[in-house]
Amino acid sequence: MLLPGLILVLLFCYGPMAGILIAFQNYIPVKGITGSEWVGLEHFRYVYSLPETMTVFRNTVVIASMKIVGGLFAPLITALLLNEIGKRLFKRSVQTIIYMPHFLSWVIMAGILLDVLSPTTGIVNAFLDWLGITKVFFLGNADWFPYVLVGTDILKEFGFGTIVYLAAITGINPALYEAAVLDGANRWKQTLHITIPGIVPIIVLLLTLGLGNVLNAGFDQVFNLYSPSVYSTGDILDTYVYRIGLGNGQYGVATAVGLFKSVISLVLISVSYLLAYRLANYRIF
């Protein structure tokens, strides 16, 4: 039964890969790949020569790493806490409410966040002010912007992750808990020695997948939240490519960065897979 899937993958994932040739061309859309002039590694040299490239690359890695760590712990902790709650109704309600933002698009989220985080009228800053802390211009301050990205991303997605972990927890054999109770283990010990080891494979799986995505720091989110004043810390590879490449019709340059990104991602995912195999004996295949 693998065949139809395989065919689709070949058709839609491997077929378009021929497009990476554009990275080595002075690509003119109407002339196509066969008609455009070959320029070798010129685009890579050009991108490397741009002063922002290294900053953007660093931003991407920093933001994505923070997101992976935050996106790992926030749902895990929430899931463990929710698991301890006996009241079904309460548990389900919390689960649903924190899951909701996942369905909002970043366009809408950005609109809400702009109001919520505003230093003059926003509720967050009003609270900070009440605590006696200086107000922060979250979306316009380059120092704060990456943390805002990470925070809001976690806020939007941790409900989704929680459900995955809760599902994994449900899959743990109840007999283990019963045995532990007989041995005198309290709730904390049960969590530590049964629940967490029980869901380690899922944690490792999500982490592995996350590492492969390390260079996708979230185009939608950044694109909707950033402004010129925070380019220095908020610009990621995707938004950068969009502005310098697609916004100006430089397809060759855009593809070159995309290809570069893919190569790095391949290395990262290979390394993380290897680590997962060594450390947790986890294998996908």
Place this chain on the structure above:
Amino acid sequence: MAAKKVKVWALVTLMLILVTVTACSNNKGNEGSKASDSPSPSKSASASPAESETKETVPDGPTGKYDPPIEVSTVRSINAGVKFQEGDSLDSNIWTKDFESTLGIKVINKWKVSDQQYQNKMAVTMASGDLPDFMLVDAQQFQILVQADTIADLTDTYAKYASDLTKKSIEEGGGLRLKASTVNGKIMGIPADGGGRDDAHSLYIRTDWLKNVGLEPPKTMDDVINIALAFTKNDPDKNGKNDTYGLSLDMNLFNGWSGLEGFFNGYHAYPFNPTKGTATNLNFVKGSDGKAAWADVQPEVKTALGKLQELFKAGAIYPEFSVIDGVKSGELVTSNKVGMAYGAFWVPTWPINNMKKDVPGSDWGVYPIVSADDKPAMAQSTGGLPSKYYVVSKKAKNPEAAFILLNRVMDKLYGNFDINYHTVTAGDVSYGLHMYPPIGGVFAEKNQEAAYAVQEAVKNNDASKLNEEQKQYYDQVVKYKEGDLSMWASDKLWSTGGVFEVLGQYKKNNRIFQSVYTGNPTPTMVAKGPSLRDEQVRTFTSIIMGGQSIDYFDEWVTKWMDSGGKDILEEVNASGQIQ
């Protein structure tokens, strides 16, 4: 065993289906493109034997009818504001019917998208190589298509098929638009816009606030700054709270709404590099050595930035301007938070159009931009060069059809003006039928002339000399004067003391600044423009917000020169297209 066999067969069938389905869809795609590239080969094949009997007629000049009718393909974008009456669509409306009956041309829209997506969709279409017979492209796509040699040379077609009216519109105002459409002596496109100078900024001020703080309309830039400060500190809305700002600004810095062009112009500085732009329409000034220099790095820009920094420090600019866009800055203004903005002629129609009606006692005045010294201020305009072109595919069977269509549209909209093709009002809704045709042109001074005509008619109380379009504006102005506040925007556009009065003064007194470079974007502008633009906007924003001292400007200028600016200047100066 049997069950397993069935499964295998099912799998094989499924695969076969998949393969054939994908193959089919591929074929279909090819067929579709072929059919539209050269209008239905089967049809022309069947038409050729008939040719000997009934003679095929094709127009041999600006007017005439194709018989048998031909099909011409194009692609369209739709603005969300365009409304259709029941039964009408972009594919079928009064225009398409007219084209078919009087010209024998059936226009096929190969695809339609919202105008927001048009540019991207066009890029995809260009990449696929499946071009329609004629299409609208932006300046950069125009360049690409010319380089790729896939669009038709229209020089002879233009001479033979463009009507006098069409030629007049394209060559209006010294022929700058035609020049921009000409590459290496060949006319490669039909300019779709440009020629206009109506994007020059005026100054919009809340007149009721002026009264409340006891100030007069500004005569110098110092007055502007004083008003901005008074609007911030002297509680112009009399609500007892310190919650107002003097000058509207948003993250785009340069824009038709709450942009800074007018402010800079007051200090004889002419920078232009909008955040959302393509970073290729830069302004150049002529230096003392006769060479072109970049307007944005001149010392006057620094002076103006310094003033903006002071204004920001004094709280006269919304502290979060760097993260809000034009829509948000518009909301601030309409919610009574800001009392002054620089902007283009359309500002009365958005965002301040409903304020007079919705906010009792409020009113806005339109004023010409003022100068910081005794030299009069020049208002910059970047509308002179076209930003969009209609181009004809090399494969088009009837390249002249684009002109035949254009002639008809121009005739209906400007020659023998026909209101039925322009705006139709049914009930409370008016339908802008002039937005429907697939091709069109502009007379850049049309609005200006309409404004003068309306003012004249209002003065003499005689609307008999107005054409139907102008008569509409006249009626709206009269309605406003009779107390209909929803017609406020029309009054601000067409009446005495309105925007076009201000723009007319600029034009008459030669107070419009236009870039001295009239050529298309140079290679370095295309390559490094976006990166340079980002840095510029970031620098300007940071200076205004006080994050960097004003002297950082000089540092940025050096940086600009080193990271591509010098090359751009060299290319511009070598182009021979300096006025």
